[in-house]
Amino acid sequence: MTPLRGALDRWLGRGKASITTPPLDGAFRPNDLLDAAPVVLETPAPDSLAATALGLIVSSRNSLLRVDKPTPAPLASFDAEISALVGLPDGGAVVGLADGRLLFLGGRRDGTTIAADRRIGCITALAPAADGALLLANGSADQPPADWKRDLMLKNVSGSVWRLDPESGARTQLAGALAYPNGLLEERDTILVSESWRAALTRISLGGRSAPALEDLPAYPGRLSRGASGAIWLALFAPRSQLVEFVLSEDGYRRRMIETIDPEFWVAPCLRSSRSPFEPTQQGGVKQLGVLKPWSPSRSYGLVARLDAALRPVVSFHSRANGRRHGLTSCLMCDGRLYFAAKGDGVVAAHAYEEPTP
Amino acid sequence: MTIGEWATRARYRYVPDHVVGELLGRRWMDNVIPVALLAALSIALVATLPNFLSTGNLSDLSRQVGEFGLVVIGMTVVMLAGGIDLSVGSNFALANVTALTLINVAKWPVVGAIAATIVVGALSGLLNGALIGFLRLRAFLTTLVTLTLLRAIVELLLQAFSVQIASSDVESAAWDYVGAGAFLGVPLSFLVLAAVAVVAQIVLTRLRIGWRIAAVGGSRRAAFNAGIPVRSTVCLTYVVSGVLTALAGVLYAARLSGSGPDTGVGLELTVVTAALLGGNSVGGGRGSIGKAMMGAVIVSLLTNGLVRLGLASGATQMVVGGVLLLAIGIDVRWGRWRHKLRAKVYVSPAYLALPPAPLPAAASSPYAMNDRLREVEIIGLGEVDGPEDVILDREGNLYCSVRQGDVVRFLAPDHVKREVYAHVGGRPLGMAFDKAGDLVVCIAGMGLYSVDPQRKVHKLTAETNRSPLSIIDDSRMRLADDLDIAPDGRIYFSEATIRYGFEEWVVDSLEGRGNGRIIRYDPATQSTRTVLRNLLFANGMCVAHDGKSVLFAETWGCRVSRFWLEGSKAGKTERVIANLPGYPDNINRGSRGTYWVALAGTRTPSYDLAMTMPGFRRRMARRVAGDEWLFPNVNVGCVVHFAQDGSILETLWDLAGENHPAITSMREHQGYLYLGGVTNNRIGRLKLADADPSFTGQVSYWGERR
Numbered sequence A: 001m002t003p004l005r006g007a008l009d010r011w012l013g014r015g016k017a018s019i020t021t022p023p024l025d026g027a028f029r030p031n032d033l034l035d036a037a038p039v040v041l042e043t044p045a046p047d048s049l050a051a052t053a054l055g056l057i058v059s060s061r062n063s064l065l066r067v068d069k070p071t072p073a074p075l076a077s078f079d080a081e082i083s084a085l086v087g088l089p090d091g092g093a094v095v096g097l098a099d100g101r102l103l104f105l106g107g108r109r110d111g112t113t114i115a116a117d118r119r120i121g122c123i124t125a126l127a128p129a130a131d132g133a134l135l136l137a138n139g140s141a142d143q144p145p146a147d148w149k150r151d152l153m154l155k156n157v158s159g160s161v162w163r164l165d166p167e168s169g170a171r172t173q174l175a176g177a178l179a180y181p182n183g184l185l186e187e188r189d190t191i192l193v194s195e196s197w198r199a200a201l202t203r204i205s206l207g208g209r210s211a212p213a214l215e216d217l218p219a220y221p222g223r224l225s226r227g228a229s230g231a232i233w234l235a236l237f238a239p240r241s242q243l244v245e246f247v248l249s250e251d252g253y254r255r256r257m258i259e260t261i262d263p264e265f266w267v268a269p270c271l272r273s274s275r276s277p278f279e280p281t282q283q284g285g286v287k288q289l290g291v292l293k294p295w296s297p298s299r300s301y302g303l304v305a306r307l308d309a310a311l312r313p314v315v316s317f318h319s320r321a322n323g324r325r326h327g328l329t330s331c332l333m334c335d336g337r338l339y340f341a342a343k344g345d346g347v348v349a350a351h352a353y354e355e356p357t358p
Numbered sequence B: 001m002t003i004g005e006w007a008t009r010a011r012y013r014y015v016p017d018h019v020v021g022e023l024l025g026r027r028w029m030d031n032v033i034p035v036a037l038l039a040a041l042s043i044a045l046v047a048t049l050p051n052f053l054s055t056g057n058l059s060d061l062s063r064q065v066g067e068f069g070l071v072v073i074g075m076t077v078v079m080l081a082g083g084i085d086l087s088v089g090s091n092f093a094l095a096n097v098t099a100l101t102l103i104n105v106a107k108w109p110v111v112g113a114i115a116a117t118i119v120v121g122a123l124s125g126l127l128n129g130a131l132i133g134f135l136r137l138r139a140f141l142t143t144l145v146t147l148t149l150l151r152a153i154v155e156l157l158l159q160a161f162s163v164q165i166a167s168s169d170v171e172s173a174a175w176d177y178v179g180a181g182a183f184l185g186v187p188l189s190f191l192v193l194a195a196v197a198v199v200a201q202i203v204l205t206r207l208r209i210g211w212r213i214a215a216v217g218g219s220r221r222a223a224f225n226a227g228i229p230v231r232s233t234v235c236l237t238y239v240v241s242g243v244l245t246a247l248a249g250v251l252y253a254a255r256l257s258g259s260g261p262d263t264g265v266g267l268e269l270t271v272v273t274a275a276l277l278g279g280n281s282v283g284g285g286r287g288s289i290g291k292a293m294m295g296a297v298i299v300s301l302l303t304n305g306l307v308r309l310g311l312a313s314g315a316t317q318m319v320v321g322g323v324l325l326l327a328i329g330i331d332v333r334w335g336r337w338r339h340k341l342r343a344k345v346y347v348s349p350a351y352l353a354l355p356p357a358p359l360p361a362a363a364s365s366p367y368a369m370n371d372r373l374r375e376v377e378i379i380g381l382g383e384v385d386g387p388e389d390v391i392l393d394r395e396g397n398l399y400c401s402v403r404q405g406d407v408v409r410f411l412a413p414d415h416v417k418r419e420v421y422a423h424v425g426g427r428p429l430g431m432a433f434d435k436a437g438d439l440v441v442c443i444a445g446m447g448l449y450s451v452d453p454q455r456k457v458h459k460l461t462a463e464t465n466r467s468p469l470s471i472i473d474d475s476r477m478r479l480a481d482d483l484d485i486a487p488d489g490r491i492y493f494s495e496a497t498i499r500y501g502f503e504e505w506v507v508d509s510l511e512g513r514g515n516g517r518i519i520r521y522d523p524a525t526q527s528t529r530t531v532l533r534n535l536l537f538a539n540g541m542c543v544a545h546d547g548k549s550v551l552f553a554e555t556w557g558c559r560v561s562r563f564w565l566e567g568s569k570a571g572k573t574e575r576v577i578a579n580l581p582g583y584p585d586n587i588n589r590g591s592r593g594t595y596w597v598a599l600a601g602t603r604t605p606s607y608d609l610a611m612t613m614p615g616f617r618r619r620m621a622r623r624v625a626g627d628e629w630l631f632p633n634v635n636v637g638c639v640v641h642f643a644q645d646g647s648i649l650e651t652l653w654d655l656a657g658e659n660h661p662a663i664t665s666m667r668e669h670q671g672y673l674y675l676g677g678v679t680n681n682r683i684g685r686l687k688l689a690d691a692d693p694s695f696t697g698q699v700s701y702w703g704e705r706r
Helices: A002-012 A147-151 A240-248 A252-262 B002-015 B017-024 B027-048 B056-078 B088-105 B110-132 B140-167 B171-181 B188-206 B208-218 B220-225 B230-256 B267-277 B289-308 B313-345 B502-511 B603-612 B615-621 B697-702
Strands: A039-042 A046-052 A055-060 A065-067 A082-087 A091-098 A102-105 A123-128 A136-139 A159-163 A171-178 A181-187 A189-193 A200-203 A210-214 A219-226 A230-240 A301-306 A312-317 A328-334 A337-342 A347-352 B377-379 B391-393 B396-403 B407-411 B416-424 B427-433 B439-444 B447-451 B458-462 B480-485 B491-495 B516-522 B527-535 B538-543 B549-554 B559-564 B574-579 B581-587 B595-602 B636-643 B646-653 B665-669 B672-676 B683-687
Touching: A046 A337, A055 A082, A065 A082, A091 A123, A091 B220, A091 B683, A102 B502, A136 A181, A136 B110, A147 A252, A159 A181, A159 A189, A159 B480, A159 B672, A171 A189, A171 A200, A181 A230, A189 A219, A200 A219, A200 B416, A230 A337, A240 A252, A240 B615, A252 B220, A252 B615, A301 A328, A301 A337, A312 A337, A347 B056, B002 B416, B002 B615, B017 B527, B027 B313, B056 B088, B056 B188, B056 B208, B056 B220, B056 B230, B056 B289, B088 B110, B088 B140, B088 B267, B088 B574, B110 B140, B171 B230, B188 B230, B188 B289, B208 B230, B220 B230, B267 B289, B289 B313, B289 B458, B289 B549, B391 B427, B391 B538, B391 B665, B391 B672, B391 B697, B396 B427, B407 B427, B427 B491, B427 B697, B439 B491, B447 B480, B447 B683, B491 B538, B502 B615, B527 B549, B549 B581, B581 B665, B581 B697, B595 B665, B636 B672, B665 B697
Parallel strands: A046 A082, A082 A123, A123 A181, A181 A219, A219 A328, B427 B480, B480 B538, B538 B581
Antiparallel strands: A039 A347, A046 A055, A055 A065, A082 A091, A091 A102, A123 A136, A136 A159, A159 A171, A181 A189, A189 A200, A200 A210, A219 A230, A230 A301, A230 A328, A301 A312, A328 A337, A337 A347, B377 B683, B391 B396, B396 B407, B407 B416, B427 B439, B439 B447, B439 B480, B447 B458, B480 B491, B491 B516, B516 B527, B538 B549, B549 B559, B559 B574, B581 B595, B595 B636, B636 B646, B665 B672, B672 B683
């Protein structure tokens, strides 16, 4: 009965095959707080924020920049694009490059380089473990970090989470078959992972078992960072949309689109939409009387959410369809301000926010 | 082209999906099931029963249909007003026994006896009508009670007179003629039925009382609020039913000349079955005499056939009961199901493969992208809502057609003072001045209108010839879009689509079928003809500088074509620009023999791909909310300047769409280009570097002022 019903549902587009996305309601009620936040730094494609002994730093393409005291010259530059960055408890930082190498800066291991491993070619996030090891999120088994859109449209579920011993350089896989792990956080003896393409947070236990922790997010979750009293900050880098979910369900169209069209013009989420007149648009996205309505469907969006200790979303900050702070890949709480990197719009900004204490 | 693609193309070229939705929208679709049933039943009976088509059998059958059909017509009238008459069986028996008693026992003359019987039937109908119409008792229960009451009267009459009826012999040629006579081979009862049916049809469809009956059945409260005397109308329907039942009873009496206790027993059931099976609604408001007749014939055929097949009488009743259940089911389900299905299948995308789009990104392309339109001056910001078309008169006043149904005018020379030139209603779109200075306007939802210099609005045309095989009525104009006027005064205008109104034009983009057409209106003879059909959203129209051809744009086809008006190629169409990088809207004349075409949006690779996958678009239309549909990019402004032969001279863009997204029209006037947009709140004005500063549309079309 069940396989028959599944096939019938797919044919008629109902039941599990119906095209729905979670509404922006409850803790996700839209606002314009991200657009109201003052700019701290303007730089092309700011990606990952990290707190170090030097202060707050951000990765931007090949370089590391200081956020709080901007200097004309970058703090460090590399020969490959930076795909992940995290601050370590000893005040140093680790940089993951797009080619799979890891570099330590500052702290005890300053200057150490760990060579790439061919099994880990898409480092999307890093996190320090309590025992001094390093946790790695490998977004995809076959796509580099820059091709995340292709990974989504191929419906890949090939990501993995790894544990790296910095002393020996030994890597062990903790979990596999993840739908683009894109954020990591160690919580006691489990690891919290944001699985972008599943629009969910997943908890991985020591034994490697994974269990859903928070599902049905209205956007694709990115990097995670810690807030006060067990809270967690989550950056969501692109919105889910009915149209994209529909295209994902249409294998014929999806395949021909991937084969024949430039990824920039795909019907797929992106960090900043409406850059080119050849991008797809949607009927509700037509400007009326010269104004783009904030509620119009958009392939890009700005969204940050604060989850309480039980992982319930409680507060969110938005940059809506007509906003100018889209494609948030990371956020970090620092000195009573929420810093966020809007990669789509090339801005690091900070919103004053006092975290509630229990 | 792959085999799969070829198969898709063939599938969508030869299977007319759109017809299904259009058929379901027609009212006569209600009759499809009864007609099919009738045909199937007739074929089955002819095939299974020997000599079914013999004269004797047909004559017999038509007599039965004659009596039965009269009662069904009465029932239909009652049901049309929202009621039901279950007393017809007893009333029929009462008429039978009354007629026989008066003729056989009382020896009344035939005419007097028939008249008296009909009066008796009318009185019992009046009893029903008074109780249901004026005292507002429930029709079902009341007629159930009168069914029993009248049956009791029949029994009493039979006790008193049955022996005398049976024993007496009537010598009356007239009475025999009523029972067995025929005129030109057609039995009398059938002729009576035909006459009654014609009269009833005229009354119900052409006379005030007929409309009132349908109105009461459709919505009692609305009919009351409209001033219709609901109670007397309802009462009247029962009287009609009583009269027709009595008439049927008389015919029956004359045919069989016998009366028994089982005359008319169960008649109400077969009559209701027939009325419902024909497609009359049990809830009222929907029904016709044609449907009643169809139901009557089906049920008569069925019972006649079953009897002749030799089924036991109980089995016949069972079959009739089963058919009644079927009819009730169809009555309840069909209407709702039809509308639901129609809403689902009406949008039916077609296969449309456009040639690969030219690449405006390349600097060497004639479509090379720039931001020339970012410098336009703005006129009337926030004072106009969607100026789809703009035009200037001889004095330089600027006119635009806006969403509120107005033609708004900005006065020369500075275009600051604004006034409503005329309120035309509807959604005015394209405009043109004729030789006399009348402003001719295409109005979506209305047709072609003109505004004379005294600002009086005249209707020119709203109707064209209907295409012979169209299912939807395409004689009315739903979306008149743009027009231009030939030197001989004939007006050529485009209708973008015949399947959607202005509010739904985006759905037409999803279909990508040739739903558009070009229509010609001749003011001299006031005649309207469709000259070209099956165009992909016929849009901009522009008569060429030499007046010998008219250029037109097909929006979803991304092309501009020429329709020859005179010369050796008159009546022929040829392509002028085959492959634009966007969706063309209005076309207008430029100076130095050139033309301008507005691109309302750019083509996107994702949408071009979707146009070759109709199934994808059909599922998108059903499963994804309208606001989320994939759509051409209309947030970019673009105007293309081209020469007589279709070669591109220059392209003006507003890439960010900040000043002028979605440009739908432009007019060149004295060295400036004026821009309008259907979703904009402004009009733009751009100084042209190399235009003829003396060029105006008025002089170009109609010469210097006389």
